[in-house]
Amino acid sequence: MNCTRRIPLRYYSTASLSTYHFNQRIGYLKNGSGATKVDDALQLFDEMLQRKPSPSIIKFTQLISVIVKEKQYSTALMLLKQMKLMGIPANIYTINISINCHCRLDQVAYGFALLATILKQGHQPDLVTYNILINGLVLADGVFEAVELFKKLLSEKVCEPDQITFGTVINGLCKAGHTSKALELLRFMESVSCKCKPYVEHYNAVIDSLCKDKMVDRALELFAMMTQKGVIASVITYNSLIHGLCNFGRETEAAQMLRDMEEEGVSPGVDTFTILVDSFCKKGSVKDAELTIQAMLRRGLHPNVITYNALIDGYCLRGEVDDAEKVIDRMMERDIVPDIITYSRLIDGYCKKKRIDKAMRLFQEIQDKGLIPNVVTYSSMLQGLFESGNPAAASELFNQMQAKGLAPNVCTYRILFHGMCNNSQCTDALALFRSLESNELMEDVGLYNILIDGCSKCGNPNMAMDLFDELCLKGLKPNVRTYTVMINRFCQEGLFGKAKELLRKMEENGCLPNSVTYNVLVQELLKKNECQEAEIFLEEMINRGFMPDHATFENLLVRIPNVGEDSRLRTIVLKLTSVERKDGRT
Template identity: 45%
Template sequence: MISKKPLPLLIEFNKQLTLIVKQKHYKTALTLIHKLTSSKITSLDTYIYNISINCYSHLRHVDLGFATFGTIIKHGHTPFISTYNTLLKGLVLEDRVSEAEILFKKLVREGICEPNEVTYGTVINGVCKSGGSDMAVKLVKFMEERGCRATTKVYSMVIDGLCKDKRVDCALAMLDEMVRNKVFPDVVTFNSLVYGLCSFGRWDEAKEMIVEMGRGGISPDVRTFNILVDAFCKEGMVEDGRRVVGVMVERGERPDVVTYSALIDGYCLRGQMKEAKEVFDYMVGNKIEPNIITFNSLINGYCRRANIDAAVELFREVTRRKLEPTVSTYSTLLYGLFKVGRCIEALKLFEHMQSVDVTPNFITYSVLLDGLCKNHRVDEALTMFRIIIKNGVHPNVVLFTVLIDGCCKNGKIGIAMDLFSELCASGLQPNVVTYNAMTNGLCNEGLIEEAKELVMKMEKNGAISNSVTYNIILQGVLKWKTREDVLLHLKEMEGRSFLVDASSFYLLLRSIPAKERDSNFADLIQKLVPREVLKSQSRLAKLAS
């Protein structure tokens, strides 16, 4: 078109560029716009600049979109509301939601242009995705106060955001408001609510919501059924999940890769690998291609069962199918390799994932350090920890806790104490798991008083001790202190309503002879030891006799 003489009108270029963008060929559109810029057409119009901004936004280069916006102003053109909407969309796509909020407030405060439904929808979508469902609710009220009626799509975004923020009751209240305003929910709205209710195990309400859909003439779609299947399977109720699949098929909906992956994950979580593999074979036999999520579930299942050879073979299958392993795939396989003591293979896999540009996350680092510590390679774990920091990763509480626990369990209490001090000096707050790991290390070394002082410090700093804390100290007292000290500690546990766990109880029975257990001990044991633990001990005693 550029080579034609005379040149076509700008509107013709706009039509062609719009078609190219609809096909998602953003780079091609930008190349053509650049050619236009250098052609005999001296001044492009706002429509073409908008197309350019839209392409940059989709390509996650919104800063270049803002540069194009500057060109619009420089050439004396007036930006449309769609121009601002596209810039807002670009910021949201790049997770720069706070910047999108600033731009939106500027538009309103300075009266640059009146936001429309798309403007509000874009900002609401952004704040919901960033966990700001409160702000989203306020924005709905604000848009209606300014005479812009919220649509089903907007309400559905807010309801979805509330459900994902675990505020299901607020989402239900929003549904009521929506209906009062004569804005009617669709299948997307109901899917979000069903997801939210299922996430909290509110099964009866989820079923009622599906009935409500039927009353409104809205049929559940594949996503509705998949939400139910996934929720049941995550709760270990795979049979219920299978029944939902049956209903799904009866209603004419075809189960997809998401459906079968949820079933596979459910079986894997229950350790039923034979059944999981059967579902996998069935879906493949029905020409439904498994995705990386399917493989991740199977690899996780085999790793949990310590069947690492099967997990490794599946990992190879991922490559053969030209799927890209995710950071989760690598982290899971690392866990499995360390679990069976194949540390060298695990370290090679860790190197490989980085060589193929898969960036480890905190879960990966945690698995790596924990695996080395549990295989008594603490020095390697400490070296790796320093390399991680050197590479610009700021360790979180979990990484420090893993190392502290590893050092304590491998007799390196001094290093553990240094790490604990480093954690506190870095501005991080140790949690109860960190304190328990450190307490356990001190107790193992016979430093009971120091362990008790640490617990006092822990509670002073706002981390609440739990039953695990007191059982750790009980085991330390049983190992290093007197019978009277044990009795005093048991009374303190009674005062705090902490129960004695099975391992502490068995140690107590071994440590204190029957003839030394007076009525005080007997009473405390009856109060503090769970009934099932007492029954278990009674059965063991009968077997021994």
């Protein structure tokens, strides 16, 4: 490393300097991180190809590897072809690169064709070839085919799988949601019959997958088992576990995990603390989030844009949008450039506080700064405009976003249809829904819920009913919101029989009513003075652990004077009020 200075290109055309300086330049490309990396590599490739005698094939493979690492697979294949045309013979290394590139270009079948060619020409594919193909199958969503090939290697003793083979299969299984299969394979690696022992990375994949599958306790068990076997956890292991714990409101254990990792000599990173900041913010404890940021600063770790965005989200969630905006100043002080996500959240915060003028000003300002609003930014603005009673401006913005080439997503359409229906435009909303061509949108139960509810509210109960039937006919599963909206619709029309029928039917279909479902039903029954029916469902909901909400409770109190001294309704109300007093609430 005594000569890392860049040497002008023209010196390389003199033969005397060739091999040594080719090595130098390949070295630069491998370690460097310039924007011209690929172009420089191509330039060097041409020079090497013209050099007589040809540099060793090793130099060429090193150079092409640079291109592959930059994910320029087509380019890499083109270079291999050029080498072939120049009469440089392929070897197992170049063939493996070629197979890998085809796999990465979603041409795994071509990769297998190359394998057949190798065999026909009497060459031997090696373990790397199989690892590449197994990964190719995983990338092509064929994890079970990957497992088949893996098993074939074992059973036919083609070659002995190594850590990479196991890692590829385990990761593939986890990514495809087959965590238990991945765990099985990990167990096999641990067993005496397997020569290949698992590394921390193998455990990490399964631990993370278990956490994502909401099986945090099993992840913790595996973590304990791994430690017991002497495998040292990495910062990634801890991050996955801390994230998993936080997702289930187990912040105390997560904080303990943080102490544990430091005790074990594993330093938490910015990402570790950011997980905690985000989690505290999501549950509304911005104070704890701020304390976490102080803790990371004490350790010399610098919060980044993701950390601060989480914090901004936290303040917005509490409706403290002015405090959220102050976070931007703190970011600037630390030379952290707010990105479009930062501003999108702030804009959303202002919209939710109905401060649409402020949101619009910010929306304009960021564009003046050169930031490009994304679908999320537009969707927030759309919601803000609808909720501030400006549907005309909302639809103009919707057209504007499409004119800018941004495709609305499911959330955008949910906001749009909800806003339109609230402004008596359910017919237009429905017409727009009919014109959608994306299956993802046409099969979104959430969109149906909004339209069903919207049509009911616009005074089109029959259209709502048709949409519900259509949803079922499509084979889509109505969810608890769908049923609640329909029950509400029946109640509004005084069709309590139908409402009750649907309540039973939803349970038969494996969809349990929630607090909202019961509140809607009981409230409507009370409003229509169906006190006895209301009593039945009130008892049922309380037995299931649901409480009447504020609106239901008001309706209840209004009815009390109308019912007898020893009525069940009165008893329920008395019981409820005493329970609430015990809670310390009023």
